[in-house]
Amino acid sequence: MRTILVLNPKGGCGKSTLATNIAGYFAQQGKRVALADCDSQGSSSDWLKARPERLAKIDCAVIKDGELRIGKTTEILVMDSPASVHDQKLVNIIRPAQTVVIPVLPSPLDMRAAERFLHELISLRNKIGRKVKIATVANRVREDTLAAVKLEYYLEKLKLPDGNRIPFMTALRASQNYIQAAENGMTIFELAPSKTYYDREQWSPLLRWLNSSRSIP
Numbered sequence: 001m002r003t004i005l006v007l008n009p010k011g012g013c014g015k016s017t018l019a020t021n022i023a024g025y026f027a028q029q030g031k032r033v034a035l036a037d038c039d040s041q042g043s044s045s046d047w048l049k050a051r052p053e054r055l056a057k058i059d060c061a062v063i064k065d066g067e068l069r070i071g072k073t074t075e076i077l078v079m080d081s082p083a084s085v086h087d088q089k090l091v092n093i094i095r096p097a098q099t100v101v102i103p104v105l106p107s108p109l110d111m112r113a114a115e116r117f118l119h120e121l122i123s124l125r126n127k128i129g130r131k132v133k134i135a136t137v138a139n140r141v142r143e144d145t146l147a148a149v150k151l152e153y154y155l156e157k158l159k160l161p162d163g164n165r166i167p168f169m170t171a172l173r174a175s176q177n178y179i180q181a182a183e184n185g186m187t188i189f190e191l192a193p194s195k196t197y198y199d200r201e202q203w204s205p206l207l208r209w210l211n212s213s214r215s216i217p
């Protein structure tokens, strides 16, 4: 089973938005997808409840007593994570993941917090006991702003303490399409192509990576 975790302890950076869109994308591709909402806020679970029956089905992965319960036929597990997750809780959340996608907002505070978090992630690597592939995504980017340019430059240069680069996948613009899709249990891939052409283009490097062996340890 393929396991993809969307993670960043910074609140509101787009974890649930990315997790639901990734889950919906793979479901639309005909994969058997389960979405695990590890956040007690329940954004992803609410999204699943609002999802229209006519759209590609996504299972709800249940977490009971800290254990993930997933249907045996699940091909792809997408995990949404809570804000402010650190230490042992962070280790528990990462343990099942092969691939970690980290959304970052274009603000100096968020960028610094993301770097601190990456350092924490690497220092926990031994405890995690398995390899993970990590990539960053810039989210809610207002194009042609200095903040957007700075964030992209920053993410492109970002390195782990061991000197390895962290791949920066793409920048997703701030768009009402995400808000409209989220309200209706949908993804941007299920809204009109003419309206979401630009967003789909921005997603394509991330989806190529997730579909390739480069994102699997």
Ligand SMILES: Nc1ncnc2c1ncn2[C@@H]1O[C@H](COP(=O)(O)OP(=O)(O)OP(=O)(O)O)[C@@H](O)[C@H]1O
Binding pocket: 010, 011, 012, 013, 014, 015, 016, 017, 018, 039, 041, 043, 081, 082, 083, 139, 140, 141, 172, 173, 174, 175, 176, 178, 179, 182
């Ligand atoms: N690219 C985007 N364009 C416009 N709005 C966005 C975008 N990404 C996220 N949002 C909106 O920003 C808000 C926060 O996003 P989201 O809930 O995905 O963040 P989160 O990291 O899951 O937050 P939390 O840490 O509280 O779980 C939501 O209202 C969401 O609809």
Ligand SMILES: [Mg+2]
Binding pocket: 015, 016, 017, 039, 041, 043, 080, 081, 082
């Ligand atoms: Mg969330």
